[in-house]
Amino acid sequence: MAKVTLTIDGKTVQAEEGSTVLEAASAADIDIPTLCYAKDLEPYGGCRMCIVKVEGIRGMPPSCTTRVAEGMKVTTEDDEILQARRMVLRLLMADHPSDCLSCPANLECELQALTKKLGVREHGLIHLDRQATLDESHPVFIRDMKRCILCAKCVRTCNEVVGAGAIGLINRGHRAEPAPFLGTGIKFSNCESCGECVEHCPTGALYYREPGPEPDYEVSTICPYCGTGCGLVLGVNKGKVIRAKGDPDNPINQGHLCVKGRFGSYEFVNHPDRLKTPLVRKDGELVEASWDEALDLVVQRFKESKGDKFAALASAKEPNEDNYIMQKFARAVMKTNSVDHCARLCHASTVAGLAASFGSGAMTNSIEDMEQAEVVLVTGSNTTENHPIIGNRLRHAIDKGTKLILFDPRDIPLAGKAVIWCRQRPGTDVAWINGLMHVIIEEGLADLDYVRERCEGFEAVEELVKSYTPERVSKITGVPAQDLVEAAKLYASGKPATIIYSMGITQHTTGTDNVKSLANLAMLCGNMGKPGGGVNPLRGQNNVQGACDVGGLPNVYSGYQKVTDPAARKKFEEAWHTDLPAEAGLTITEILEAAEKGEVKALYIMGENPMLSDPDVTHVEKALKATEFLVVQDIFLTETARLADVVLPAVTFAERDGTFTNTERRVQRLHQVIPPLSGCRKDWEIICDIATRMGYPMSYESESEIQDEIAELTPSYGGITYDRLDRGDQLAWPCPTKDHPGTPILHTKKFTRGKGKFFAIEYISADELPDKDFPMVLTTGRILEHFHTGTMTRKSKSLHALVPGPYVEIHPADARHYKIRDGEKVRVSSRRGSIELIAKVGRVDRGLIFIPFHFFEAAANVLTNPAVDPVAKIPEYKVCAARLEKSA
């Protein structure tokens, strides 16, 4: 960027061309007062506080909208400027309430601060209170518009940054105010409750119902929810975490947060229900026990269950270090490879599919990179609800011109932003992807040079998709043929185009096929290995990528080194000074089956809750009850922990150091915010203690030391150290050496496996289709306000207030057919069970119902089909046959 030289208040200043006078002044430590300016928003020029004088320009232009120019002479303050600024303040004060002492923004109010700074005590006009709206509809924050100074930051952030567009300005002149559509309560709008508007409000017009005290100190760390990996700054007061703000230095969220990050990330940390002492089952009851008593019992029983009699579940919620230690414990101490975790249930098919097609089973490009795409194909990802910050950035890109193609049977928030929105029947993904390839090849839009040079196996695909004409695909998928043709042309027109997908693609018995088909499509158009291209699975949990990377899987050690590969095994045997089992272990679904049969006698679960997360939970319950010795290590007494023989209290993410690897393979540093709650221990410390007591000494000074061991044994993590992360290095694996900058985009020169492999895949229908007895298709998933099994989010007061309980989404026509009204209680049944919950009319397609799986009282997974993908063993959460009826 070229620099220009200008003079501000007689001081010579260099500034980037295109920057504003305000930015240039601020960089030169010259303070210009503002009210409507915010670093992350487009200049608004409304408040007129930041006016300056520029030689040669008439009047007083606002410095926030005036761009710097070579030789410009700026005066930021003189009597006239001060007088004009004071008049702005007087005018604002004249109809602003003067009840500062009882105002929620007292002492934090920017208007108050400026009146003091500029010495404005009287406004000289007759005071009139604004006649304005008081909106108390929202459970978390209040909108009191009589304190509004119309800086429009709330409106701008909701539109520009969040992209929700829940509020705009209504009315005009001095009656203008920010309001949701039609001026009704914000709760009834498409507000996403992220709180960005409240954060931006300079006065007390927007405030949280429970503002909380000022923090004594703040620590930056990483959000424990989805795989986006947003930076958090947690505030601590008297030893308790009391608030979360977005970390402005984090490249992903740049200071912004979603509703879960803002409220849900800390409200559970100091919850009174936290486990604070080990529990041991005595006479059928879980009773409090000392650590020694509990661990002695664990050690004794584990010693009896070595080898195939033991299995462990690592955790996609836990940091890399703990997952590494857990798999090391299973393999080195318990002599079994049966260690798995819930990645099996979300992206096992991604790992299997993309590894087969490209050679690495992870997101190929970075989140930031997505904004460079001309066209984005989103399928099976309700991005704005499940990865809200990525969703926001996507909406931002769309506003700047990126075109969106959406394949999703539900009317998700992104549907309104799509150029083409196709509602495929659940479970028909291979068909429409083949259909798109058919059109692209027929129309001559394929990048055949790329295909020839970089890929293999194309001929079979070319042959296969010939029969997938738009007409035939339309019959299978229910998507109009014309839409398929247009979607294909639009995707092919994107130079580059990217694909974003999530569990709508993976959680099928054809999950691996679905993933490989998307890989085919991306290669066909030459979109791999390029900025703005790629195939990007959004990972659902904070560290699901990391838990896989460090070996929380039954067939691989860390870095996806196969346990069946003698060389890899030898390497780990030498490093761990012990012999290791040669056979691959059981997957999570297989572990439960084996437990039910009595083959697995001891099961060690760390931070997972299969009683809600796994399909057909009635069956899961049976299996867990059949397990002779169940140890659950968690922060709350989860539905799974209630069945345990020993419960070990662990710490939350806020009480420890560590690393999470986010969805784009970037390793990020957790920092301890508060000391561990009395009685709780870090997961890796507990495991090391058990191992040591079992005669295999494991001891580490800190998480950093564990990471060093991971780096030593894991080529892709080889260059990642705490020192580098603490320095601010943004390291996406592969990062093999200490001077390697990380790899934000994979497969740039060649695919990890050499050539990209095309797979010719025929469409196969879902395992269980609707019939006379179960005429509806049930699909499950997450919602914006809750996460996974609700262990953390349902302990959050704010999130609970927003969505207190379970519901089922029904199409209006189906609702009419079943005579069900919005808000009524209904019964949903499948071949495996039946639940009762509230009906919510809207959003889904006809014949389809959707149930979020967060709620134990009406667990969606009572209904789901445990049939699995033959390769990845992922269950088909997204399709099963169900029956809907009005509750008696």
Added chain:
Amino acid sequence: MTEKILTARFEKPDSYRLSSYVEDGGYEALKKALSKTPDEIIDIVKAAGLRGRGGAGFPAGVKWSFVPKESEKPKYLCVNGDEGEPGTFKDRYIMELDPHAIIEGAAIASYAFGAHVAYIYIRGEFKLPIERVENALAEARQAGFLGANILDSGYDLDIWVHPGAGAYVCGEETALIESNEGHRGMPRIKPPFPAIVGLFGGPTVVNNIETLSYVPHIINKGPEWFAAMGPEKNGGTKLFGVSGHVKRPGLYELRMGTPLRKIIYEVCGGMRGDKELKAVIPGGSSTPILTPGEIDVNMDYDSLAKIGTMFGSGAIIVIEEGTCIPRLAARLAKFYAHESCGQCTPCREGVPWIAKILDRVENGMGLPGDLDQVLKICDNIQGKTICPLGDACAMPIRAMIVKFRAEFERHVEEGGCPFGPTPTPWDSES
């Protein structure tokens, strides 16, 4: 005495129909223009000295020449038919009685700077003008004067009507563009100017209805003919809408530079009931008021600027003796307070305060210091807002207080209005 260019066809039966327009030589200018290069057209319009008739008086040809020749994004023409300035009623006549002149002018302008889509933004309350322009567009499309490959020239253009929703600020060009895009009518920050980044992000020219209606005549009769009709840099005729206390109020087409005294006392037949003249607002409600001593001025952009007021939209409001100026000021301020969009603090908060204070002055509850307070607020509006709406209130109010201060002070001192309940030209509701 009166020169008829735009109004020449107004009194013909069916003047708004295509058949009648073509009979009078309509669309010949478009034919001629399409045989010339775009640059030639721009040069002709520049040489004619055609200045924007919406109020600002910016030379139309120069405006077109600001549009980059090459543009990745489509270029657009927006025709401003919002006509919201109180006192103004000229564009409405053209839209109702000669809509094809607008379309032909718009087509020539679009051709000149390379737009293929144009919008005519019409004030939402104008039901008949919207209907007439829509019909005319349909006729023009049918006849091949619009659409693909116009008159076999290889040039494509379509024009659409976009009705406004009733906001004065949408007469400001960037607010008009926002509204035309379907957004709330709020002005944009400049730069970038519309010629570079305008409608839907493309280079855009916004021209007034009247301005464009002259263009076919300029093409037909040449720039010299047009330029010769007015003083230097003020070419052509102008539609003057005269309202208020004259014998014959109405719309008059007169040469640029016609003396104001002549318009009041000759063209309009003098003061109603031969009363004394008290004041004149020369160019629509936002232009500073003139006293009887100032009416020996020629009605053109430069002459009016010289005496501290503005030519504006050519809406002359004549005010007779016995009219209460503070009441006029209060009513005017109320209008602007209602029309402020709410973005800039000085306008949003300041203008309502001017209105409130003037209202209490008029109603006998004014306080000592009130007038200075109003002047101070005016000072802090003028030149300190994004668009000129704030100025449009501050400038005329300041002029009224400065020129009629004694009358305002009398209201404060006497605790009431010395004129009693005399209605002002605006005061239709009382």
